[in-house]
């Protein structure tokens with residue numbers, strides 16, 4: 001027997017972590033632990049893209065983990081739904097009752113049970129690992145996870161064949177960077193580091209965003225177009241590339257298919273028409289086209305902000321065509337990055353075990369229409385009424401569109417709702433059971449990134465707090481109670497993590513180094529080689545056709561009568577110090593954000609008698625949202641910016657921006673059109 005010396009009292013050790021949040025940066029973290037408690041969280045200085053820096057939010061992750069409002073024991077509802085009154089119960093009581101309730105529903109039709117989850121953690125183990133196995137084995141409804149990126153994701157797949165693009169690091173060498181539909185400083189900070197390096201080396205930065213963001217402030221130019229007109233702008237740029245022959249004919253010929261069809265469409269978009277639709281000056285269109293047509297290498301950092309409108313998918317396809325037209329891909333610092341997630345060799349079949357469905361083909365529920373779907377009755381088209389929801393890694397009552405309907409759905413007395421959470425969110429308030437989940441400091445996971453090309457490990461730094469359990473363990477225990485005896489339900493988190501990348505990225509290498517860089521070509525499409533069947537960029541894609549500008553669901557052009565009553569377009573981009581609805585309850589971050597705000601241009605404010613700093617009522621036919629008015633030129637005329645997804649209960653009069661958004665979907669990807677929303681504003 002070997003004896004191990006006890007560590008000296010108060011010794012510290014450092015554990016490798018990965019930020020779990022839904023953000024392109026997926027930072028490598030170093031977690032310092034003392035006496036079983038995390039005392040410090042830092043960005044890993046050795047990780048190439050983290051470079052030792054974390055954002056304000058995650059630098060405070062310990063504050064989140066040790067928050068005195070953490071849910072640390074299973075809770076059973078005693079009050080009315082939404083009231084938030086619960087009593088503590090044991091794990092056995094909670095899990096026995098949940099298994100019995102779900103089992104009884106499944107005996108009639110398991111499709112009446114719906115999992116509801118998104119990217120509260122992006123981990124492959126605590127995300128759709130054991131959870132997906134559980135729901136597949138059960139035969140529950142499938143969930144179409146569309147709430148964030150599926151319009152752009154489908155668009156990239158149509159054009160390039162997968163969600164792939166430039167390496168983050170190479171932006172530092174670009175001479176021109178278009179930051180398109182992204183507030184990088186707020187939501188993609190580690191990209192901004194590379195953009196800054198390029199700027200110092202003489203590159204021009206252009207921001208394309210209806211809002212004058214902090215990122216726009218620091219770019220050389222800002223094109224404040226109307227929301228939902230990016231497709232028109234891309235067509236207008238193409239018009240100028242054609243007219244001035246700034247095209248790379250050789251690249252187009254060898255590495256694209258369908259250009260003549262799009263070329264004809266683009267010829268109908270001279271700068272004047274483009275400017276009229278986009279709300280820009282024709283010279284802004286001309287000068288951007290000249291810069292893009294004549295500067296090498298030119299890169300586009302497209303991001304998901306611009307695809308949350310009806311035509312978001314077509315717009316992404318149009319923008320994604322631009323680097324092919326000018327041959328920007330020839331250089332490693334040219335091309336486009338929307339997402340890098342498609343580069344990762346994730347073994348989804350092993351993680352999620354769809355084969356456990358057998359011959360069953362359950363219906364699919366779109367998470368973006370959960371408001372309507374919870375209120376639907378049985379019907380041949382819809383299938384059974386939803387009788388049970390199991391929510392994890394998501395806060396739908398705050399984040400899903402058209403919350404008046406979402407709330408009504410969650411308030412149904414005949415709905416059985418289980419929520420796995422860290423906190424009593426708006427969604428947890430509506431649960432029958434709230435089950436305490438571990439945070440990233442308390443569980444093992446492995447991660448990919450959608451903004452860089454490194455796989456990462458997250459080791460458990462400390463033991464779970466209270467009675468919290470990892471999501472994986474909660475589903476493992478539910479599976480056991482329902483008698484699921486396939487060997488995959490007995491696998492440990494480490495066994496699941498070891499399957500995540502198959503043989504491509506070894507778990508032991510992740511454990512040893514903390515991260516592993518994917519082996520990819522430097523300039524992936526310098527000589528074509530897109531992951532499509534032909535290896536070409538599909539400008540005309542079978543089943544998708546040729547992209548075109550698609551007007552918003554709600555706008556002056558498409559719905560003039562509605563626009564007469566609700567003349568302002570509202571976008572609702574993230575608040576810098578929150579991560580969607582996460583961190584709203586971390587006091588230090590909430591105090592930086594202050595209160596829910598609506599930015600209104602001075603001209604629009606004057607026309608309505610709005611006063612800076614006063615409460616306003618923002619409304620349309622769907623609902624009302626109260627917040628503080630900030631009169632500011634960050635808003636363009638005709639557009640108001642409702643910042644951040646506040647918890648309803650921490651907002652004004654229990655409301656947040658999603659009171660106003662609708663459930664109509666995007667052209668591709670079946671996604672919500674959060675930023676395609678007409679409203680009116682009045683003093684309150």
Ligand SMILES: Nc1nc2c(c(=O)[nH]1)N[C@H]1C(S)=C(S)[C@@H](COP(=O)(O)OP(=O)(O)OC[C@H]3O[C@@H](n4cnc5c(=O)[nH]c(N)nc54)[C@H](O)[C@@H]3O)O[C@H]1N2
Nearest residue numbers: 181182183187211227228303304305573574576578579580
């Ligand atoms: N601090 C912080 N970081 C985050 C998040 C957060 O909530 N807070 N959220 C994370 C998540 S889930 C995601 S998906 C990513 C999102 O990250 P990005 O896709 O980079 O999007 P955002 O920074 O949210 O930027 C959206 C920007 O798009 C602009 N915009 C709105 N409508 C349009 C339009 O029609 N056209 C154009 N061109 N621009 C438009 C908005 O004004 C806003 O500045 O960020 C992640 N990072």
Ligand SMILES: Nc1nc2c(c(=O)[nH]1)N[C@H]1C(S)=C(S)[C@@H](COP(=O)(O)OP(=O)(O)OC[C@H]3O[C@@H](n4cnc5c(=O)[nH]c(N)nc54)[C@H](O)[C@@H]3O)O[C@H]1N2
Nearest residue numbers: 118119120121148393394395399420421437572580581582
């Ligand atoms: N109006 C408007 N609405 C929007 C957006 C917008 O820009 N405007 N953005 C949309 C976008 S891009 C997105 S991605 C969605 C985001 O929607 P969600 O994915 O629902 O994101 P969050 O609001 O951050 O909620 C995640 C929840 O998961 C919990 N969580 C975190 N880690 C774990 C874990 O390990 N286990 C368990 N059980 N729970 C965990 C957190 O405590 C948090 O409450 O919102 C969308 N909604």
Ligand SMILES: [Mo]
Nearest residue numbers: 022147148149
């Ligand atoms: Mo997102």
